[in-house]
Amino acid sequence: xxxxxxxxxxxxxxxxxxxxxxxxxxxxxxxxxxxxxxxxxxxxxxxxxxxxxxxxxxxxxxxxxxxxxxxxxxxxxxxxxxxxxxxxxxxxxxxxxxxxxxxxxxxxxxxxxxxxxxxxxxxxxxxxxxxxxxxxxxxxxxxxxxxxxxxxxxxxxxxxxxxxxxxxxxxxxxxxxxxxxxxxxxxxxxxxxxxxxxxxxxxxxxxxxxxxxxxxxxxxxxxxxxxxxxxxxxxxxxxxxxxxxxxxxxxxxxxxxxxxxxxxxxxxxxxxxxxxxxxxxxxxxxxxxxxxxxxxxxxxxxxxxxxxxxxxxxxxxxxxxxxxxxxxxxxxxxxxxxxxxxxxxxxxxxxxxxxxxxxxxxxxxxxxxxxxxxxxxxxxxxxxxxxxxxxxxxxxxxxxxxxxxxxxxxxxxxxxxxxxxxxxxxxxxxxxxxxxxxxxxxxxxxxxxxxxxxxxxxxxxxxxxxxxxxxxxxxxxxxxxxxxxxxxxxxxxxxxxxxxxxxxxxxxxxxxxxxxxxxxxxxxxxxxxxxxxxxxxxxxxxxxxxxxxxxxxxxxxxxxxxxxxxxxxxxxxxxxxxxxxxxxxxxxxxxxxxxxxxxxxxxxxxxxxxxxxxxxxxxxxxxxxxxxxxxxxxxxxxxxxxxxxxxxxxxxxxxxxxxxxxxxxxxxxxxxxxxxxxxxxxxxxxxxxxxxxxxxxxxxxxxxxxxxxxxxxxxxxxxxxxxxxxxxxxxxxxxxxxxxxxxxxxxxxxxxxxxxxxxxxxxxxxxxxxxxxxxxxxxxxxxxxxxxxxxxxxxxxxxxxxxxxxxxxxxxxxxxxxxxxxxxxxxxxxxxxxxxxxxxxxxxxxxxxxxxxxxxxxxxxxxxxxx
Ligand SMILES: *Cc1c(COP(=O)(O)O)cnc(C)c1O
Numbered sequence: 001x002x003x004x005x006x007x008x009x010x011x012x013x014x015x016x017x018x019x020x021x022x023x024x025x026x027x028x029x030x031x032x033x034x035x036x037x038x039x040x041x042x043x044x045x046x047x048x049x050x051x052x053x054x055x056x057x058x059x060x061x062x063x064x065x066x067x068x069x070x071x072x073x074x075x076x077x078x079x080x081x082x083x084x085x086x087x088x089x090x091x092x093x094x095x096x097x098x099x100x101x102x103x104x105x106x107x108x109x110x111x112x113x114x115x116x117x118x119x120x121x122x123x124x125x126x127x128x129x130x131x132x133x134x135x136x137x138x139x140x141x142x143x144x145x146x147x148x149x150x151x152x153x154x155x156x157x158x159x160x161x162x163x164x165x166x167x168x169x170x171x172x173x174x175x176x177x178x179x180x181x182x183x184x185x186x187x188x189x190x191x192x193x194x195x196x197x198x199x200x201x202x203x204x205x206x207x208x209x210x211x212x213x214x215x216x217x218x219x220x221x222x223x224x225x226x227x228x229x230x231x232x233x234x235x236x237x238x239x240x241x242x243x244x245x246x247x248x249x250x251x252x253x254x255x256x257x258x259x260x261x262x263x264x265x266x267x268x269x270x271x272x273x274x275x276x277x278x279x280x281x282x283x284x285x286x287x288x289x290x291x292x293x294x295x296x297x298x299x300x301x302x303x304x305x306x307x308x309x310x311x312x313x314x315x316x317x318x319x320x321x322x323x324x325x326x327x328x329x330x331x332x333x334x335x336x337x338x339x340x341x342x343x344x345x346x347x348x349x350x351x352x353x354x355x356x357x358x359x360x361x362x363x364x365x366x367x368x369x370x371x372x373x374x375x376x377x378x379x380x381x382x383x384x385x386x387x388x389x390x391x392x393x394x395x396x397x398x399x400x401x402x403x404x405x406x407x408x409x410x411x412x413x414x415x416x417x418x419x420x421x422x423x424x425x426x427x428x429x430x431x432x433x434x435x436x437x438x439x440x441x442x443x444x445x446x447x448x449x450x451x452x453x454x455x456x457x458x459x460x461x462x463x464x465x466x467x468x469x470x471x472x473x474x475x476x477x478x479x480x481x482x483x484x485x486x487x488x489x490x491x492x493x494x495x496x497x498x499x500x501x502x503x504x505x506x507x508x509x510x511x512x513x514x515x516x517x518x519x520x521x522x523x524x525x526x527x528x529x530x531x532x533x534x535x536x537x538x539x540x541x542x543x544x545x546x547x548x549x550x551x552x553x554x555x556x557x558x559x560x561x562x563x564x565x566x567x568x569x570x571x572x573x574x575x576x577x578x579x580x581x582x583x584x585x586x587x588x589x590x591x592x593x594x595x596x597x598x599x600x601x602x603x604x605x606x607x608x609x610x611x612x613x614x615x616x617x618x619x620x621x622x623x624x625x626x627x628x629x630x631x632x633x634x635x636x637x638x639x640x641x642x643x644x645x646x647x648x649x650x651x652x653x654x655x656x657x658x659x660x661x662x663x664x665x666x667x668x669x670x671x672x673x674x675x676x677x678x679x680x681x682x683x684x685x686x687x688x689x690x691x692x693x694x695x696x697x698x699x700x701x702x703x704x705x706x707x708x709x710x711x712x713x714x715x716x717x718x719x720x721x722x723x724x725x726x727x728x729x730x731x732x733x734x735x736x737x738x739x740x741x742x743x744x745x746x747x748x749x750x751x752x753x754x755x756x757x758x759x760x761x762x763x764x765x766x767x768x769x770x771x772x773x774x775x776x777x778x779x780x781x782x783x784x785x786x787x788x789x790x791x792x793x794x795x796x797x798x799x800x801x802x803x804x805x806x807x808x809x810x811x812x813x814x815x816x817x818x819x820x821x822x823x824x825x826x827x828x829x830x831x832x833x834x835x836x837x838x839x840x841x842x843x844x845x846x847x848x849x850x851x852x853x854x855x856x857x858x859x860x861x862x863x864x865x866x867x
Contacts, residue, residue: 003027004104006045006070006090012107013072013092013100019083021069021090028070031101031157035059036364036542040395041067047097048073049153053511056097064089072097098152105156106188109170112162116170117308118189120182120220121197124301125150125173128197130350131305133171135322139314140169146354147867150175155185161354166384174220178206182219194221194229194247195304199238214241221247230307232300233260252307262310264303268294276303278310287316291323302326333362335500335535335864337489340466343368344487347473348480351377353392356473360400362866363471365542367563368534370467372401375483377453377474378409390415404446404468408456408478413449453478462487489861493777494744496856497833498531500539500866502737506722507543509735513705518712521547521698523719525555525571530783530853531723531740532862534562541566549717553577556586569621569656578602581618587655591623591631596644600651619655622687626659626679627672635679642690656696656715657684665703665728673704677711703728725838725849741833742856744778746797746825749817757806758814763790764806772818774802776829779811783855784831787845789813796830798822 006026010017029043033056046063048056048071057077069089073079074097083091094100109116117132119125126148133144143166145158150173162170174185199214207213214237221229222245233239233251242249253260262278269275274291287310291302302323309319334346343366347359356379363372374397379389390412397405407416450456453474465487472487474480511520522545523529528536537548537559549569550556556568557580573581573588575598581588582603590596603617622641625632633641645652659680663669680699688694697713702721704711706728720727724739752771758764764773776795780786785793789807795815796802802815802823817823832838838849 003029003043004107006092009072009092009100009104013094013103015072015075015092015094015100018073018091018093019086019089022088023069026070026090028104031160032063032068033101033153033157035062035066040399041069044068045070045072047101048077049098049101050074050077053508053514061085072100101156102152102184102188105159106190109159109162109188109190112164112167112170114164114168114170115192116162116172116189117193117195118172118174118186118191118220119195119197120150120174120176120217121195122200124197124297124304125175127298127301128195128304129171129173131301131326132195132308134326135305135309136169136171136312138322139312141167142169142171143167144171145173146358148173148175152181152184155188159188176206176216179212179216182216186220186223189220190223190225191220192225192227194226195308196221196229196231196238197304198232198300199235210237214238218242218245218247221245228311230304230311232304233258250307250311252303254303262307264306266291266299266303274299276306278306287319289316289320289323292326332865332867333359335362335866336861338465338470338487339462339489342462342465342467342487343469344484345469345471346481346484347471348478348484349476351379351473351475351478353379353389353396356393357396359471359473360396360402363402363469364400365538366469367538367541367565368469369563370469371403373404373406373465373468373470374400374402375406375408375456375470375472375474375480376412377478377480378411380475386411386415400471402471405448406456407447407449408451408453408474408480410451413451416447416449453480453482457482457486460486493747494742494782494860496530496532496860496862497741497743498535498862498864499737499739499741500535500864502724502739503531503536503539503722504543505737506724506739507540507545507718510702510705510716510718510721513709514716515709515712517714519546519696519715521545521549521569521715521717522722523549523701523717524559525549525551526854527555527858529720529723529850530856532864533559534564535862535864536722537564537566538562546715553580553584553586556581557584560584560586567655575599575602582616585618587618587621589621589623589631589658591625591633593637593640593644596652600648603651617651617653619653621656621658622654624657624659624680624683626676626683628660628662628676630660632659633683635683638683638686642686645687645690654687654691654695656698657687658697658717659699661699661701661704664701664707667707673708677708702726703730706730720850720853723853725853727849738834738837740853740856742778742784742831742860743828743833744776744782744831746774746817746823746827746829747777747812748825749774749823759806760809761807764814770818771805771816772820772823773805774815774817774823774825774829776813776815777811778831779809779813781810781857782860783857784808784813785845785847785852785855792844793841794836796835797827799835802829 004012006021006028007024027043028045032044032046033049046068057073061080064086071089072092072094075093075095119129129144133142143162149158155174158172172189176182218241227248229247229249231238231242231249231251233253234255251260252262252264254264263281265277267275272294274294276289276291277286279286293299293302336344338344345362379393407413472480472483522540524533524537527533541564547567547569549571551571553570553573556570568586569589570586571589578599590599623632625634661673661676663673684697696715698715698717699711699713700708700716702719705716707730724736726736750773752773754769758773778784786808788804791803793804794801797817797820800820802817802820805814805816830836832841838852842849842852
């Protein structure tokens with residue numbers, strides 16, 4: 001499909017041209033929404049979107065410098081530097097760049113004449129979409145949303161990939177969180193077929209009722225072009241709404257007597273599979289299938305897919321063949337430490353261009369220094385010639401900084417070998433690569449190829465990848481999980497899984513509470529509340545937090561060595577670390593005259609103060625004690641402090657003034673909090689008068705952000721809230737997502753006859769009847785508190801609670817699984833996370849969520865996941 005020229009955009013989208021591009025033939029080939037992800041600037045159109053805490057217009061200069069020459073901006077916006085700052089660029093002003101992006105995608109969609117299936121519902125959208133794409137791929141060339149790109153921005157990006165010359169079917173998912181959003185998605189996707197997965201309770205916050213939520217979701221299917229809507233008739237609200245809206249439904253049921261187009265019965269069969277019988281009530285015809293799942297959610301998702309296949313009249317034997325190849329969808333990218341100081345991004349589920357582009361974005365976001373390597377299987381993409389396909393792959397690499405590619409598979413190794421031959425290189429090191437397809441500005445670029453995963457593993461020496469950041473991206477059939485296993489650092493049954501998407505979500509939640517212009521400092525002390533400093537800091541840097549704070553200098557140094565460049569405040573810097581602070585650009589909190597003297601002395605001794613520009617001394621953060629009675633200058637110290645500032649102000653770059661609230665989360669002490677804030681205002685005003693200028697001021701922690709919005713000053717200090725815990729109990733419970741999940745595995749299960757005891761001191765109760773006891777691979781040395789022993793704590797196994805029995809040991813503990821007949825050795829046990837929220841768990845042993853999070857010991861492996 002021809003791409004619209006930039007000059008044609010006003011006719012398509014409205015708005016007016018502020019400036020025509022110097023290149024009148026410039027085309028809108030791909031969309032750019034983020035200045036951090038410029039891949040190929042030619043053909044890129046930047047849409048300057050605005051959000052609660054984001055203003056895309058700020059990044060125009062950066063984008064222009066990177067070569068981007070097409071911009072869609074807001075009519076009202078002032079462009080940094082004015083139009084004159086963008087010579088030769090096309091600038092189109094529209095009322096809403098988001099609406100323009102959506103309209104452009106809608107116009108593109110309208111040119112596609114094939115079928116387009118839209119999927120929505122509360123749960124299972126992404127899995128049903130992925131499964132349908134797998135199941136229909138033998139018959140169709142499918143364009144589908146990458147991962148869960150289902151939002152106001154994700155949908156236009158997904159639909160833009162539709163190409164009538166290649167695709168015969170589009171499958172897109174649509175997700176909403178507020179009223180009014182679905183109608184917009186419907187005009188972009190313009191579905192000819194629909195699938196409604198189910199109506200659950202997720203995202204209830206944006207809707208008045210279940211009915212309103214359902215009505216809103218069904219807006220996706222009310223367009224005139226809709227021919228069919230697949231749904232499950234066993235949801236009464238959904239059934240009634242489909243009838244009421246007179247939608248052309250195709251339904252299935254599992255309830256005998258319920259009227260529907262298909263009737264399924266499903267029974268558990270051997271080894272976690274299910275036997276499904278499909279019956280057409282109209283004709284009485286039946287067909288039998290085996291599904292490789294037994295759990296309810298998978299079964300429901302699979303039955304939706306089966307309904308679509310049967311409606312398309314795919315032969316039952318063929319349907320069965322395809323169903324057996326379905327696999328659970330793990331559409332997440334996992335990040336974890338590798339051997340020899342390497343770091344792995346593990347994405348071994350599928351490998352098409354869209355998925356590869358997303359995974360490379362994740363690689364681009366890493367700040368670790370050192371080489372970036374891509375281990376890549378054949379890319380499975382229908383419709384493109386190999387040469388074109390791998391040229392596109394190559395075009396994606398520079399933005400992610402990849403300088404080493406290991407290609408695995410017959411196709412990719414053929415292509416990359418050819419590339420090496422073109423360059424006159426046998427294999428191995430390619431110096432100063434000048435090929436137009438591998439425009440990588442590095443002095444050495446390494447391409448290695450192997451015909452198969454086995455061939456690669458046979459010669460693999462993990463030390464060859466020392467210190468590298470490695471993206472491992474392979475289609476399922478290449479079994480790249482074996483490569484991950486070979487490169488991964490020591491495996492240990494206990495894992496703290498940290499969900500980076502949830503972290504990003506919580507960050508946005510708090511950002512929305514900030515008044516415009518308020519900066520955000522994020523506390524990453526104590527190993528980022530146990531979650532892992534580097535990964536959290538790296539995400540925060542990507543999300544453009546303004547400041548980080550750590551407790552000790554060595555925590556800050558570790559972040560700098562991992563490539564983090566945000567300003568970092570150190571709350572408890574010892575005088576002997578002051579020299580290091582300067583070397584690593586770390587800014588200390590100064591809370592006493594002694595510390596102030598030491599700080600001045602350090603720099604007076606280390607350099608001649610006349611030639612020393614004051615800026616090269618890291619800024620200091622003056623801590624004012626207004627009632628916490630922990631650290632800081634008291635109000636009584638103020639006259640002496642002011643005197644010092646008068647004499648030494650030139651030497652002391654005061655970066656901020658801060659105080660800490662003693663009871664921000666306790667309404668009973670709100671009067672005290674107000675007094676603290678008043679003292680802070682008074683002290684800060686006096687200091688600013690002496691300094692002769694205003695400085696950043698900050699007082700609020702997570703609870704304070706939600707409870708005292710009027711006291712945000714210039715910056716706030718977000719801590720526990722980022723990790724999904726609402727210390728103040730004021731957030732909407734659905735607003736924060738749990739970030740961390742601690743889990744381990746069952747090492748062994750024993751059957752205990754009545755009268756026996758469990759563990760040290762025989763404290764596990766003598767049982768009055770036979771019990772099944774599971775031993776878990778976690779103990780107090782891993783940070784699982786000993787106070788959970790003897791029935792105080794519970795873990796979840798197969799979603800069911802199992803109480804602790806006996807004392808928690810150093811490396812193990814025991815739980816009663818008598819009621820959980822499914823439990824087997826090797827199964828996963830959840831210690832906290834979804835279904836086991838931290839605050840009530842902490843309350844059981846008389847502590848707070850902070851302690852449970854920060855106690856997880858460093859020997860527990862952290863795995864970071866992201867969609
Ligand atoms: C830890 C800390 C915070 C963050 O507190 P939360 O309750 O986790 O939000 C803020 N300010 C200071 C000085 C801190 O030490």
